[in-house]
Amino acid sequence: xxxxxxxxxxxxxxxxxxxxxxxxxxxxxxxxxxxxxxxxxxxxxxxxxxxxxxxxxxxxxxxxxxxxxxxxxxxxxxxxxxxxxxxxxxxxxxxxxxxxxxxxxxxxxxxxxxxxxxxxxxxxxxxxxxxxxxxxxxxxxxxxxxxxxxxxxxxxxxxxxxxxxxxxxxxxxxxxxxxxxxxxxxxxxxxxxxxxxxxxxxxxxxxxxxxxxxxxxxxxxxxxxxxxxxxxxxxxxxxxxxxxxxxxxxxxxxxxxxxxxxxxxxxxxxxxxxxxxxxxxxxxxxxxxxxxxxxxxxxxxxxxxxxxxxxxxxxxxxxxxxxxxxxxxxxxxxxxxxxxxxxxxxxxxxxxxxxxxxxxxxxxxxxxxx
Ligand code: SAH
Ligand code: SF4
Numbered sequence: 001x002x003x004x005x006x007x008x009x010x011x012x013x014x015x016x017x018x019x020x021x022x023x024x025x026x027x028x029x030x031x032x033x034x035x036x037x038x039x040x041x042x043x044x045x046x047x048x049x050x051x052x053x054x055x056x057x058x059x060x061x062x063x064x065x066x067x068x069x070x071x072x073x074x075x076x077x078x079x080x081x082x083x084x085x086x087x088x089x090x091x092x093x094x095x096x097x098x099x100x101x102x103x104x105x106x107x108x109x110x111x112x113x114x115x116x117x118x119x120x121x122x123x124x125x126x127x128x129x130x131x132x133x134x135x136x137x138x139x140x141x142x143x144x145x146x147x148x149x150x151x152x153x154x155x156x157x158x159x160x161x162x163x164x165x166x167x168x169x170x171x172x173x174x175x176x177x178x179x180x181x182x183x184x185x186x187x188x189x190x191x192x193x194x195x196x197x198x199x200x201x202x203x204x205x206x207x208x209x210x211x212x213x214x215x216x217x218x219x220x221x222x223x224x225x226x227x228x229x230x231x232x233x234x235x236x237x238x239x240x241x242x243x244x245x246x247x248x249x250x251x252x253x254x255x256x257x258x259x260x261x262x263x264x265x266x267x268x269x270x271x272x273x274x275x276x277x278x279x280x281x282x283x284x285x286x287x288x289x290x291x292x293x294x295x296x297x298x299x300x301x302x303x304x305x306x307x308x309x310x311x312x313x314x315x316x317x318x319x320x321x322x323x324x325x326x327x328x329x330x331x332x333x334x335x336x337x338x339x340x341x342x343x344x345x346x347x348x349x350x351x352x353x354x355x356x357x358x359x360x361x362x363x364x365x366x367x368x369x370x
Contacts, residue, residue: 011095012040013095015040015142016141017143017144017145018177019187020041024038039058040055040066041186044072051067070095071095074094074142074146075146077091078091086106087103087104087106088151089104090151092146094139098136102115102116102150104154106155110159111151111155111156112159112160113147113151113160115148115161115162116130117144117166117175118139118171119137119166120134120166121166122134122135122167123234123235124235125200125233126235127233135166139166144174145181147164152188159194160182161195162196162198168198172205172208179213195217198219198220199220200236206252207248220263222283223265225279226276227242229276230242242283246287259289259290261289262291264291266293266315267304268305269304272315277319277322280319281319284324284325285323291319292326292329293327294329295307
Protein backbone atom coordinates (compact mmCIF):
# COMPACT_ATOMS: atom_id res chain seq x y z
CA UNK A 1 0.00 0.00 0.00
CA UNK A 2 1.24 3.51 -0.72
CA UNK A 3 2.18 5.94 2.02
CA UNK A 4 -1.07 7.19 3.62
CA UNK A 5 0.47 10.66 3.95
CA UNK A 6 1.31 10.91 0.25
CA UNK A 7 -0.63 13.71 -1.47
CA UNK A 8 -3.01 12.85 -4.27
CA UNK A 9 -1.32 13.36 -7.59
CA UNK A 10 -2.05 16.96 -8.53
CA UNK A 11 -4.34 17.64 -5.58
CA UNK A 12 -7.90 16.95 -4.54
CA UNK A 13 -9.32 18.85 -7.50
CA UNK A 14 -8.54 15.94 -9.79
CA UNK A 15 -11.42 14.04 -8.20
CA UNK A 16 -13.83 16.07 -10.34
CA UNK A 17 -12.66 14.06 -13.34
CA UNK A 18 -13.20 10.69 -11.66
CA UNK A 19 -15.98 8.15 -11.73
CA UNK A 20 -17.06 6.63 -8.40
CA UNK A 21 -14.90 3.58 -9.14
CA UNK A 22 -11.85 5.76 -9.76
CA UNK A 23 -12.55 7.78 -6.62
CA UNK A 24 -12.69 4.58 -4.58
CA UNK A 25 -9.35 3.49 -5.99
CA UNK A 26 -7.92 6.94 -5.29
CA UNK A 27 -9.08 6.78 -1.65
CA UNK A 28 -7.52 3.36 -1.24
CA UNK A 29 -4.28 4.63 -2.76
CA UNK A 30 -3.91 7.18 0.02
CA UNK A 31 -4.85 4.71 2.73
CA UNK A 32 -8.49 5.64 3.22
CA UNK A 33 -11.38 3.19 3.15
CA UNK A 34 -12.63 3.05 -0.46
CA UNK A 35 -16.10 4.36 0.43
CA UNK A 36 -14.50 7.68 1.39
CA UNK A 37 -13.60 8.27 -2.24
CA UNK A 38 -17.20 8.03 -3.29
CA UNK A 39 -18.32 10.18 -0.36
CA UNK A 40 -15.81 12.92 -1.17
CA UNK A 41 -16.73 12.88 -4.85
CA UNK A 42 -20.39 13.27 -4.01
CA UNK A 43 -19.64 15.95 -1.42
CA UNK A 44 -17.62 18.01 -3.90
CA UNK A 45 -20.64 18.45 -6.15
CA UNK A 46 -22.72 20.23 -3.50
CA UNK A 47 -23.10 23.95 -4.18
CA UNK A 48 -20.86 26.20 -2.13
CA UNK A 49 -18.03 23.74 -1.52
CA UNK A 50 -14.75 25.67 -1.69
CA UNK A 51 -12.48 23.88 0.80
CA UNK A 52 -12.12 20.36 2.18
CA UNK A 53 -13.83 21.55 5.38
CA UNK A 54 -16.98 22.24 3.35
CA UNK A 55 -17.29 18.60 2.26
CA UNK A 56 -20.07 16.97 4.27
CA UNK A 57 -19.52 14.12 6.70
CA UNK A 58 -15.73 14.00 6.81
CA UNK A 59 -15.04 15.07 10.37
CA UNK A 60 -12.38 17.65 11.26
CA UNK A 61 -9.41 15.29 11.20
CA UNK A 62 -10.03 13.91 7.74
CA UNK A 63 -11.02 17.36 6.44
CA UNK A 64 -7.69 18.75 7.65
CA UNK A 65 -5.77 15.90 6.09
CA UNK A 66 -7.55 16.32 2.76
CA UNK A 67 -7.15 20.09 2.98
CA UNK A 68 -3.39 19.58 2.94
CA UNK A 69 -3.67 17.88 -0.45
CA UNK A 70 -4.29 21.20 -2.18
CA UNK A 71 -7.26 23.07 -3.63
CA UNK A 72 -10.56 21.24 -4.04
CA UNK A 73 -11.75 23.22 -7.05
CA UNK A 74 -10.13 22.86 -10.50
CA UNK A 75 -10.69 26.54 -11.21
CA UNK A 76 -12.09 29.83 -9.99
CA UNK A 77 -14.13 32.29 -12.01
CA UNK A 78 -12.17 35.43 -12.81
CA UNK A 79 -14.47 37.14 -15.29
CA UNK A 80 -18.05 36.69 -16.37
CA UNK A 81 -20.15 38.26 -19.05
CA UNK A 82 -23.90 38.04 -19.16
CA UNK A 83 -25.84 38.58 -22.34
CA UNK A 84 -29.27 40.13 -22.57
CA UNK A 85 -30.49 36.78 -23.92
CA UNK A 86 -29.36 34.93 -20.79
CA UNK A 87 -26.11 33.51 -22.20
CA UNK A 88 -23.39 33.56 -19.54
CA UNK A 89 -19.76 33.26 -20.35
CA UNK A 90 -17.29 32.48 -17.57
CA UNK A 91 -13.51 32.63 -17.63
CA UNK A 92 -12.03 30.16 -15.15
CA UNK A 93 -8.49 30.42 -13.82
CA UNK A 94 -6.87 27.00 -13.43
CA UNK A 95 -4.34 25.81 -10.84
CA UNK A 96 -1.37 26.86 -13.01
CA UNK A 97 -2.78 30.30 -13.75
CA UNK A 98 -3.94 29.42 -17.26
CA UNK A 99 -7.45 30.46 -18.16
CA UNK A 100 -10.26 28.70 -19.94
CA UNK A 101 -13.76 29.66 -21.02
CA UNK A 102 -17.09 27.97 -20.69
CA UNK A 103 -20.43 29.30 -21.86
CA UNK A 104 -23.91 28.64 -20.51
CA UNK A 105 -26.72 28.90 -23.05
CA UNK A 106 -30.16 28.64 -21.49
CA UNK A 107 -33.37 28.24 -23.46
CA UNK A 108 -36.89 27.55 -22.20
CA UNK A 109 -36.33 23.81 -22.15
CA UNK A 110 -32.58 23.33 -22.26
CA UNK A 111 -29.43 24.45 -20.56
CA UNK A 112 -26.47 23.82 -22.84
CA UNK A 113 -22.85 24.29 -21.84
CA UNK A 114 -20.21 25.00 -24.45
CA UNK A 115 -17.08 23.46 -23.01
CA UNK A 116 -13.35 23.75 -23.82
CA UNK A 117 -11.13 20.69 -24.14
CA UNK A 118 -7.73 22.42 -24.35
CA UNK A 119 -6.23 25.80 -23.51
CA UNK A 120 -5.88 27.25 -27.01
CA UNK A 121 -5.83 24.99 -30.06
CA UNK A 122 -3.11 23.55 -32.28
CA UNK A 123 -5.24 23.30 -35.41
CA UNK A 124 -5.18 27.01 -36.21
CA UNK A 125 -8.24 27.42 -38.42
CA UNK A 126 -7.88 30.83 -40.06
CA UNK A 127 -11.20 32.14 -38.72
CA UNK A 128 -10.99 30.97 -35.10
CA UNK A 129 -9.88 32.94 -32.04
CA UNK A 130 -8.95 29.80 -30.09
CA UNK A 131 -6.18 28.82 -32.47
CA UNK A 132 -4.50 32.20 -32.83
CA UNK A 133 -1.70 31.41 -30.37
CA UNK A 134 -1.52 27.64 -30.77
CA UNK A 135 -2.20 25.19 -27.95
CA UNK A 136 -1.01 25.95 -24.42
CA UNK A 137 -1.92 22.63 -22.87
CA UNK A 138 -4.49 19.85 -22.63
CA UNK A 139 -7.15 20.09 -19.98
CA UNK A 140 -7.45 17.40 -17.34
CA UNK A 141 -10.81 15.59 -17.20
CA UNK A 142 -11.47 17.38 -13.89
CA UNK A 143 -11.03 20.77 -15.54
CA UNK A 144 -13.48 19.78 -18.27
CA UNK A 145 -16.10 18.45 -15.85
CA UNK A 146 -15.80 21.50 -13.64
CA UNK A 147 -16.70 23.88 -16.48
CA UNK A 148 -20.06 22.14 -16.58
CA UNK A 149 -20.43 21.70 -12.82
CA UNK A 150 -19.77 25.42 -12.35
CA UNK A 151 -22.84 26.35 -14.38
CA UNK A 152 -24.84 23.32 -13.21
CA UNK A 153 -24.82 24.68 -9.67
CA UNK A 154 -26.87 27.64 -10.88
CA UNK A 155 -29.24 25.76 -13.18
CA UNK A 156 -29.27 22.02 -14.00
CA UNK A 157 -27.42 21.33 -17.24
CA UNK A 158 -29.22 19.32 -19.91
CA UNK A 159 -26.74 19.34 -22.84
CA UNK A 160 -23.02 19.68 -23.44
CA UNK A 161 -21.24 20.67 -26.64
CA UNK A 162 -17.45 20.39 -26.98
CA UNK A 163 -17.32 23.56 -29.04
CA UNK A 164 -15.18 25.78 -26.87
CA UNK A 165 -11.44 26.09 -27.35
CA UNK A 166 -9.39 23.08 -28.37
CA UNK A 167 -9.68 20.04 -30.56
CA UNK A 168 -11.33 17.40 -28.36
CA UNK A 169 -9.94 14.50 -30.35
CA UNK A 170 -6.40 15.79 -29.72
CA UNK A 171 -7.07 15.40 -26.00
CA UNK A 172 -8.93 12.16 -26.46
CA UNK A 173 -8.17 10.38 -23.19
CA UNK A 174 -9.15 13.26 -20.92
CA UNK A 175 -12.26 14.05 -22.98
CA UNK A 176 -13.32 10.42 -22.68
CA UNK A 177 -12.63 10.39 -18.94
CA UNK A 178 -14.68 13.59 -18.59
CA UNK A 179 -17.60 12.08 -20.53
CA UNK A 180 -17.53 9.05 -18.23
CA UNK A 181 -17.27 11.12 -15.07
CA UNK A 182 -20.17 13.29 -16.25
CA UNK A 183 -22.30 10.20 -16.73
CA UNK A 184 -21.53 8.87 -13.27
CA UNK A 185 -24.39 8.85 -10.78
CA UNK A 186 -22.14 10.43 -8.14
CA UNK A 187 -21.31 13.28 -10.48
CA UNK A 188 -23.83 15.06 -12.67
CA UNK A 189 -25.43 11.91 -14.09
CA UNK A 190 -25.49 13.35 -17.61
CA UNK A 191 -26.19 10.79 -20.31
CA UNK A 192 -23.96 10.35 -23.35
CA UNK A 193 -26.84 11.21 -25.65
CA UNK A 194 -26.81 14.74 -24.33
CA UNK A 195 -23.18 15.26 -25.29
CA UNK A 196 -21.93 16.50 -28.68
CA UNK A 197 -18.25 16.30 -29.56
CA UNK A 198 -17.23 18.57 -32.41
CA UNK A 199 -14.06 17.80 -34.38
CA UNK A 200 -12.05 19.35 -37.17
CA UNK A 201 -11.37 15.80 -38.36
CA UNK A 202 -9.03 13.18 -36.84
CA UNK A 203 -9.93 9.89 -38.60
CA UNK A 204 -8.27 7.45 -36.21
CA UNK A 205 -9.94 8.99 -33.16
CA UNK A 206 -13.31 9.20 -34.90
CA UNK A 207 -13.16 5.44 -35.38
CA UNK A 208 -11.97 4.91 -31.83
CA UNK A 209 -14.85 6.96 -30.43
CA UNK A 210 -17.32 4.68 -32.19
CA UNK A 211 -15.88 1.80 -30.17
CA UNK A 212 -15.43 3.63 -26.89
CA UNK A 213 -18.51 5.88 -26.61
CA UNK A 214 -20.94 5.19 -29.45
CA UNK A 215 -23.80 7.11 -27.84
CA UNK A 216 -22.09 10.49 -28.01
CA UNK A 217 -23.10 12.74 -30.91
CA UNK A 218 -20.15 13.51 -33.16
CA UNK A 219 -20.13 16.57 -35.43
CA UNK A 220 -17.58 17.15 -38.18
CA UNK A 221 -16.51 20.77 -38.80
CA UNK A 222 -16.29 20.52 -42.57
CA UNK A 223 -16.51 24.24 -43.54
CA UNK A 224 -15.77 23.45 -47.21
CA UNK A 225 -16.54 20.36 -49.27
CA UNK A 226 -13.48 20.58 -51.52
CA UNK A 227 -9.88 20.05 -50.44
CA UNK A 228 -8.57 23.24 -51.98
CA UNK A 229 -10.84 25.56 -50.00
CA UNK A 230 -10.75 23.46 -46.86
CA UNK A 231 -6.95 23.24 -46.73
CA UNK A 232 -6.87 27.02 -46.87
CA UNK A 233 -9.10 27.55 -43.83
CA UNK A 234 -8.62 24.33 -41.80
CA UNK A 235 -4.88 23.49 -41.91
CA UNK A 236 -5.53 19.98 -40.56
CA UNK A 237 -7.05 19.16 -43.95
CA UNK A 238 -3.56 18.95 -45.44
CA UNK A 239 -2.82 16.09 -43.07
CA UNK A 240 -6.17 14.33 -43.28
CA UNK A 241 -8.00 15.35 -46.44
CA UNK A 242 -11.75 15.30 -46.79
CA UNK A 243 -12.25 11.78 -48.10
CA UNK A 244 -10.30 10.23 -45.26
CA UNK A 245 -12.32 12.08 -42.62
CA UNK A 246 -15.64 11.54 -44.37
CA UNK A 247 -14.96 7.81 -44.62
CA UNK A 248 -14.24 7.67 -40.90
CA UNK A 249 -17.39 9.71 -40.22
CA UNK A 250 -19.42 7.36 -42.46
CA UNK A 251 -18.07 4.35 -40.56
CA UNK A 252 -18.99 6.11 -37.32
CA UNK A 253 -22.53 6.76 -38.54
CA UNK A 254 -23.00 3.17 -39.68
CA UNK A 255 -21.63 1.75 -36.47
CA UNK A 256 -23.64 3.96 -34.12
CA UNK A 257 -26.76 4.05 -36.32
CA UNK A 258 -27.01 7.85 -36.37
CA UNK A 259 -27.05 10.43 -39.10
CA UNK A 260 -23.80 12.26 -39.85
CA UNK A 261 -23.66 15.89 -38.67
CA UNK A 262 -21.65 18.48 -40.58
CA UNK A 263 -20.87 21.96 -39.30
CA UNK A 264 -20.24 24.71 -41.81
CA UNK A 265 -19.14 28.16 -40.66
CA UNK A 266 -20.29 30.69 -43.26
CA UNK A 267 -17.36 32.96 -44.17
CA UNK A 268 -18.58 35.61 -46.59
CA UNK A 269 -15.47 35.74 -48.75
CA UNK A 270 -14.15 32.18 -48.41
CA UNK A 271 -16.71 29.37 -48.71
CA UNK A 272 -20.03 30.73 -49.98
CA UNK A 273 -19.94 30.68 -53.78
CA UNK A 274 -22.60 28.71 -55.70
CA UNK A 275 -19.87 26.12 -56.32
CA UNK A 276 -19.27 25.73 -52.57
CA UNK A 277 -23.01 25.25 -52.04
CA UNK A 278 -23.17 22.61 -54.77
CA UNK A 279 -20.22 20.66 -53.41
CA UNK A 280 -21.62 20.79 -49.87
CA UNK A 281 -25.02 19.56 -51.05
CA UNK A 282 -23.35 16.73 -52.97
CA UNK A 283 -21.40 15.55 -49.91
CA UNK A 284 -24.47 15.81 -47.67
CA UNK A 285 -26.52 13.78 -50.14
CA UNK A 286 -23.82 11.18 -50.61
CA UNK A 287 -23.57 10.53 -46.87
CA UNK A 288 -27.16 11.33 -45.84
CA UNK A 289 -25.75 14.02 -43.53
CA UNK A 290 -27.44 16.89 -41.75
CA UNK A 291 -25.77 20.29 -42.11
CA UNK A 292 -25.58 23.04 -39.49
CA UNK A 293 -24.86 26.39 -41.10
CA UNK A 294 -23.21 28.81 -38.67
CA UNK A 295 -22.95 32.45 -39.81
CA UNK A 296 -19.45 33.59 -38.87
CA UNK A 297 -18.98 35.75 -35.82
CA UNK A 298 -16.05 37.99 -36.80
CA UNK A 299 -12.73 37.83 -34.98
CA UNK A 300 -10.73 41.00 -35.43
CA UNK A 301 -7.35 39.37 -36.06
CA UNK A 302 -8.66 37.29 -38.97
CA UNK A 303 -9.39 38.29 -42.57
CA UNK A 304 -12.84 36.71 -42.54
CA UNK A 305 -16.18 38.42 -42.77
CA UNK A 306 -19.64 37.68 -41.54
CA UNK A 307 -22.13 37.15 -44.37
CA UNK A 308 -25.30 39.24 -44.61
CA UNK A 309 -28.66 37.67 -43.85
CA UNK A 310 -29.44 37.69 -47.57
CA UNK A 311 -26.19 35.86 -48.37
CA UNK A 312 -26.93 33.24 -45.70
CA UNK A 313 -30.44 32.75 -47.07
CA UNK A 314 -29.25 32.42 -50.67
CA UNK A 315 -26.58 29.88 -49.71
CA UNK A 316 -28.99 27.85 -47.58
CA UNK A 317 -31.63 27.84 -50.32
CA UNK A 318 -29.14 26.68 -52.92
CA UNK A 319 -27.95 23.80 -50.73
CA UNK A 320 -31.52 22.81 -49.94
CA UNK A 321 -32.61 22.99 -53.57
CA UNK A 322 -29.86 20.47 -54.31
CA UNK A 323 -31.17 18.09 -51.67
CA UNK A 324 -29.03 19.04 -48.65
CA UNK A 325 -30.86 18.95 -45.28
CA UNK A 326 -29.82 21.82 -43.06
CA UNK A 327 -30.41 24.07 -40.09
CA UNK A 328 -29.22 27.68 -39.85
CA UNK A 329 -28.01 28.24 -36.32
CA UNK A 330 -29.24 31.19 -34.33
CA UNK A 331 -26.95 33.66 -32.68
CA UNK A 332 -26.65 33.73 -28.93
CA UNK A 333 -24.73 36.09 -26.72
CA UNK A 334 -23.74 38.41 -29.56
CA UNK A 335 -23.45 41.33 -27.17
CA UNK A 336 -20.89 39.63 -24.89
CA UNK A 337 -18.29 38.16 -27.30
CA UNK A 338 -19.85 34.80 -26.46
CA UNK A 339 -18.38 32.22 -27.12
CA UNK A 340 -15.23 30.42 -26.46
CA UNK A 341 -11.88 31.92 -27.39
CA UNK A 342 -12.93 35.50 -27.01
CA UNK A 343 -13.39 36.36 -23.37
CA UNK A 344 -9.99 34.86 -22.69
CA UNK A 345 -8.48 36.84 -25.52
CA UNK A 346 -10.08 40.03 -24.32
CA UNK A 347 -8.93 39.44 -20.76
CA UNK A 348 -5.37 38.65 -21.80
CA UNK A 349 -4.78 41.25 -24.51
CA UNK A 350 -4.61 45.03 -24.25
CA UNK A 351 -7.89 46.92 -24.41
CA UNK A 352 -9.45 47.14 -27.83
CA UNK A 353 -7.84 44.01 -29.23
CA UNK A 354 -9.46 40.64 -29.70
CA UNK A 355 -13.11 41.27 -30.37
CA UNK A 356 -15.58 38.89 -31.98
CA UNK A 357 -15.70 35.17 -31.39
CA UNK A 358 -17.87 32.14 -31.79
CA UNK A 359 -21.02 34.09 -31.15
CA UNK A 360 -23.05 31.51 -32.98
CA UNK A 361 -22.76 28.53 -30.75
CA UNK A 362 -24.32 25.76 -32.78
CA UNK A 363 -26.76 24.51 -30.21
CA UNK A 364 -30.28 23.53 -30.97
CA UNK A 365 -31.80 26.96 -30.96
CA UNK A 366 -31.82 27.80 -34.65
CA UNK A 367 -34.69 27.91 -37.04
CA UNK A 368 -34.73 25.69 -40.11
CA UNK A 369 -33.79 27.63 -43.23
CA UNK A 370 -36.21 28.25 -46.07
N1 SAH B 1 -12.06 22.15 -32.50
C1 SAH B 1 -13.34 21.60 -32.66
C2 SAH B 1 -14.32 22.02 -31.58
C3 SAH B 1 -14.24 23.45 -31.14
S1 SAH B 1 -14.66 24.64 -32.37
C4 SAH B 1 -13.90 21.93 -34.06
O1 SAH B 1 -13.30 22.72 -34.76
O2 SAH B 1 -14.91 21.35 -34.42
C5 SAH B 1 -16.42 24.42 -32.45
C6 SAH B 1 -17.10 25.05 -33.63
O3 SAH B 1 -17.08 26.48 -33.55
C7 SAH B 1 -16.44 24.69 -34.96
O4 SAH B 1 -17.37 24.22 -35.89
C8 SAH B 1 -15.83 26.00 -35.36
O5 SAH B 1 -15.67 26.08 -36.71
C9 SAH B 1 -16.80 27.01 -34.81
N2 SAH B 1 -16.24 28.38 -34.75
C10 SAH B 1 -14.99 28.73 -34.42
N3 SAH B 1 -14.83 30.07 -34.46
C11 SAH B 1 -16.01 30.59 -34.83
C12 SAH B 1 -16.48 31.92 -35.06
N4 SAH B 1 -15.71 32.97 -34.89
N5 SAH B 1 -17.78 32.09 -35.46
C13 SAH B 1 -18.59 31.01 -35.61
N6 SAH B 1 -18.20 29.73 -35.40
C14 SAH B 1 -16.92 29.51 -35.02
FE1 SF4 C 1 -9.27 24.62 -33.15
FE2 SF4 C 1 -11.85 24.16 -33.68
FE3 SF4 C 1 -10.87 26.67 -33.56
FE4 SF4 C 1 -10.20 25.10 -35.61
S1 SF4 C 1 -12.27 25.83 -35.10
S2 SF4 C 1 -8.79 26.40 -34.40
S3 SF4 C 1 -10.08 23.12 -34.60
S4 SF4 C 1 -11.01 25.24 -31.89
